Amino acid sequence: VQQDFxxxxxxxxxxxxxxxxxxxxxxFLGALGAVLIVFAAIGLGAFAATALxxxxxxxxxxxxxxxxxxxxxxxxLPNALLIGGVFFSLAALTRKMxxxxxxxxxxxxxxxxxxxxxxxxxxxxxxxxxxxxxSRAVSLLTEYWTIAxxxxxxxxLAGPLLWNRLLWLAVAGLLCAFCAWRFRxxxxxxxxxxxxxxxAGDLDVDANGIATAAPAIGPxxxxxxxxxxxxxxxxxxxxxxxxxTIKNVYFGVLVLAGLLFMVFxxxxxxxxxxxxxxxxxxQMTGLLNGTFAAFMLIIVTFYAGEMAWRERExxxxxxxxxxxxxxxxxxxxxxxxxxxxxxxxxxVLMLAxxxxxxxxxxxxxEPWLYLQEMFGIELLNYWxxxxxxxxxxxxxxxxxxxxxxxxxxxxxxxxxxQFGIEHNLVKFGNVPEAxxxxxxxxxxxxxxLRSFQAYWGAGSLLLVxxxxxxWARGTRSGWRERWAVAxxxxxxxxxxxxxxxxxxxxxLGGWIYYNTNVLNVYQTSRDAQQRRVDYEHTYKRxxxxxxxxxxxxxxxxxxxxxxxxxxxxxxxAITNRNAVPVEVVHxxxxxxxxxxxxxxxxxxxxxxxNDDPNVGVRRYKLAAPLAPGHSTTLxxxxxxxxxxxxxxGSNTAVVYNGSFVNGRMxxxxxxxxxxxxxxxxxxRRKFGLAPKERLRDRDDHKGLMTSGLAADADYVSFxxxxxxxxxxxxxxxxxxxxxxxxxxxxxxxxxxxxxxxNFFAFQSGRYAVRQDVWxxxxxxxxxxxxxxxxxxxxxxxxxxxxxDSMVAATKAALSYDSRNFGPYQYRQFxxxxxxxYETFAQSFPNTIPYSEGIGFIARVRPxxxxxxxxxxxxxxxxxxxxxxxxQVMSGDVQGGSMLVESLAQYSALMxxxxxxxxxxx
Numbered sequence: 001v002q003q004d005f006x007x008x009x010x011x012x013x014x015x016x017x018x019x020x021x022x023x024x025x026x027x028f029l030g031a032l033g034a035v036l037i038v039f040a041a042i043g044l045g046a047f048a049a050t051a052l053x054x055x056x057x058x059x060x061x062x063x064x065x066x067x068x069x070x071x072x073x074x075x076x077l078p079n080a081l082l083i084g085g086v087f088f089s090l091a092a093l094t095r096k097m098x099x100x101x102x103x104x105x106x107x108x109x110x111x112x113x114x115x116x117x118x119x120x121x122x123x124x125x126x127x128x129x130x131x132x133x134x135s136r137a138v139s140l141l142t143e144y145w146t147i148a149x150x151x152x153x154x155x156x157l158a159g160p161l162l163w164n165r166l167l168w169l170a171v172a173g174l175l176c177a178f179c180a181w182r183f184r185x186x187x188x189x190x191x192x193x194x195x196x197x198x199x200a201g202d203l204d205v206d207a208n209g210i211a212t213a214a215p216a217i218g219p220x221x222x223x224x225x226x227x228x229x230x231x232x233x234x235x236x237x238x239x240x241x242x243x244x245t246i247k248n249v250y251f252g253v254l255v256l257a258g259l260l261f262m263v264f265x266x267x268x269x270x271x272x273x274x275x276x277x278x279x280x281x282x283q284m285t286g287l288l289n290g291t292f293a294a295f296m297l298i299i300v301t302f303y304a305g306e307m308a309w310r311e312r313e314x315x316x317x318x319x320x321x322x323x324x325x326x327x328x329x330x331x332x333x334x335x336x337x338x339x340x341x342x343x344x345x346x347x348v349l350m351l352a353x354x355x356x357x358x359x360x361x362x363x364x365x366e367p368w369l370y371l372q373e374m375f376g377i378e379l380l381n382y383w384x385x386x387x388x389x390x391x392x393x394x395x396x397x398x399x400x401x402x403x404x405x406x407x408x409x410x411x412x413x414x415x416x417x418q419f420g421i422e423h424n425l426v427k428f429g430n431v432p433e434a435x436x437x438x439x440x441x442x443x444x445x446x447x448x449l450r451s452f453q454a455y456w457g458a459g460s461l462l463l464v465x466x467x468x469x470x471w472a473r474g475t476r477s478g479w480r481e482r483w484a485v486a487x488x489x490x491x492x493x494x495x496x497x498x499x500x501x502x503x504x505x506x507x508l509g510g511w512i513y514y515n516t517n518v519l520n521v522y523q524t525s526r527d528a529q530q531r532r533v534d535y536e537h538t539y540k541r542x543x544x545x546x547x548x549x550x551x552x553x554x555x556x557x558x559x560x561x562x563x564x565x566x567x568x569x570x571x572x573a574i575t576n577r578n579a580v581p582v583e584v585v586h587x588x589x590x591x592x593x594x595x596x597x598x599x600x601x602x603x604x605x606x607x608x609x610n611d612d613p614n615v616g617v618r619r620y621k622l623a624a625p626l627a628p629g630h631s632t633t634l635x636x637x638x639x640x641x642x643x644x645x646x647x648x649g650s651n652t653a654v655v656y657n658g659s660f661v662n663g664r665m666x667x668x669x670x671x672x673x674x675x676x677x678x679x680x681x682x683x684r685r686k687f688g689l690a691p692k693e694r695l696r697d698r699d700d701h702k703g704l705m706t707s708g709l710a711a712d713a714d715y716v717s718f719x720x721x722x723x724x725x726x727x728x729x730x731x732x733x734x735x736x737x738x739x740x741x742x743x744x745x746x747x748x749x750x751x752x753x754x755x756x757x758n759f760f761a762f763q764s765g766r767y768a769v770r771q772d773v774w775x776x777x778x779x780x781x782x783x784x785x786x787x788x789x790x791x792x793x794x795x796x797x798x799x800x801x802x803x804d805s806m807v808a809a810t811k812a813a814l815s816y817d818s819r820n821f822g823p824y825q826y827r828q829f830x831x832x833x834x835x836x837y838e839t840f841a842q843s844f845p846n847t848i849p850y851s852e853g854i855g856f857i858a859r860v861r862p863x864x865x866x867x868x869x870x871x872x873x874x875x876x877x878x879x880x881x882x883x884x885x886x887q888v889m890s891g892d893v894q895g896g897s898m899l900v901e902s903l904a905q906y907s908a909l910m911x912x913x914x915x916x917x918x919x920x921x
Contacts, residue, residue: 001027002096020183023185024183036077059682075138078168088176089175101252108261124140129160131164132171134161136160142155234329238332238337238340245306254298257295258292266279270857274866274867275858280857292345297410300338300342303341304392305393307334327473331468346374350371353370384453384460392409422648437836438798439658439765455509458504459505470486515646520594531615535676536676539672543672546580549712551572553716556569558723559661565641567637567640569638575630579628582626585670586617587619588672588676590616590665593613595638596639597636600638606620607621608620608621615676636667640654655835659765661761663762673711715756716756720732720751721747725744727746728764729746729764733845733847768797774789774791774829776814776823789814802860805875816914821883829848833852834852839854876911
């Protein structure tokens, strides 16, 4: 409806033989039809996807037309009538677009606030009614549907959804009626265009209050500035383009919308169980870059087109192209202005992040980390997109087609993996993430990140040169003329710059390929799946082959954090606990081809029958079968080095500070491992495999003879000498026997005083230590453990937020479990924080590794009844895991890992109940 006033055609319609309601209804229905056509692409795309090759028909079920039409009828159409009515009424009544832009932001804010409001309402029916979008009503209506019902039933227009739709359709009707009543079916004198004078030239101001920019370079500009020195013009011209961009209404609305969305998202940053985290700087930079990234890409894409086409859209290109300036000047000025937009936005975001931190009562702002993340990393990535967007507009030479090309680019980047395109060398601007940790900083990620940024930076320079060669100037049209002009621009300096950029691009690409594909094993996701398929195809037939079990583990583990390297020497004592002799020893290695095997020897004569590094299997044929009850040893010297960097993923086990190495990363397991198979049935069908076997029956005899953790061991005696760098503390399950330093290495000797599960990990870092003590209850353990139990938390300084809660939870859980289930089995209890590359806590005997991403930085507000003290719960859960894991592994309780998890959850809930009371539970 606003376009009539924008193009000054309102008088034509207002004097035509049509009524006001006919005029308004025609415009509104036309706009509504356009909206519905656009949104029809969602349903059509979903339907078309069902016909794609490789689509899993068993997961789709019946393809019913009603499943595509009902969401439009029940959700989209009513919402389009409501929200479209708001925007249409604003445009019709004010006859300007600025109120519509502001209204769109207010509508978004209102929706975000309404979602928070209805989420916090205890009356769920009321919440479902007042949600204007209807999502709460749908959730309430289908809340107790089973999976089968969700897969087969259509959402009916009934209950809360029916009343919600009727309510908001009535609101939409009242809004339209108000618009029709207040709309003036006449032209006003105030709508005549005016002129406003400015120093940069006359500005046309239309009835909407939108100014048309003066020529970028016109007669006045050339009269003031010396065009004989074009480089001196660059700052002035770039500043002009930037000023015309940031004062644009569209720009302000987009930025405001993004900021408001980010502020709303900050209310739930790091939420777990509905409890937020403290807004540490790495949390805030992740929020800023994550929530605003889409807005940044939209802004860059949109304004790349606006800058490239500004003179031509205002029909000033002939004047500008006739000025005596080189072709590279306007291109470079537009590029500089476009590059400046992310700079300004990142600065605004940084200030917003600091403001959010202060509003939440957190004042350790870490401005250097903000600068490094926002400007040293993300800004460079945005600059690559700027170069790409401007180059696309220059090469395509059609504004909307270029916008479409950019949209296709974004879609391809998002879904590249599904098309088998996974290497970052062929995905423009795709730079692997560098995860920041308070414990380890940016660690080892920066070499890879800077290599890819430099590579795509050189590629961006090549794109800018291509844009210069094909930059539109003059009246030429057609590719033949454009190529002819491009050849004339291939001067010596251009060729030299292009050669340097191409050389850098190729050299950096080769360097990256050498690291990702030569020094390391490059695997696509399908390659990884194929590896599992090959493992199952080749070795499944050995699943029931008798194998010995590990009875004792003695290790010498050397961690080299600075080199990201770990070496494990030692031996297994293995025993044949089968009723039949063992003829072949089957060894699995999780690390596969990345593992360096310096030594692997059995204590009895044997020959290597099979070595398959692709899937990590070695099979040894014994010269004489190992009789039932007999034992031998397996000695090994294994190393997992880090060479250069990989395309995706990395070795986050051994890091500069906060290493967390699971023993199974290097150490061999015995016998066929069903965990090496593909798990999901839909993946198995793609490779022609039968569905995955279900879990064994609870009373299955063979299952009861197998540990819930692994089939290759029951309980084992455990001893390890663990070494690391001199300024770090190294920790393993067991009790410290001795600590010493030799040269630049620090050594720790740990031994467990009773058999434990064959499941352990090693940690190393520069920790602060919180110490306490628990006064044992329930008497001594069967192993004779009695007396007070020392409690220790090894943590990153600055993460003290929940240490008191963790100590309290440990004491409460130890007391509860001891009173109800028996004495605590160990003489010591430790929690060790590790970097947030993983987000879990894990129980080992007397030792619990605990991620910095959970618990340590949780913000539990005692005065908020809805906050859950999940650091307390998780700690209690892991304490119970230790207790029940010991009981199940020792055979005192019949069951496997799922039973342990269920019992641990039960114990933790009972401990929480004692803390908060039954009413809150």
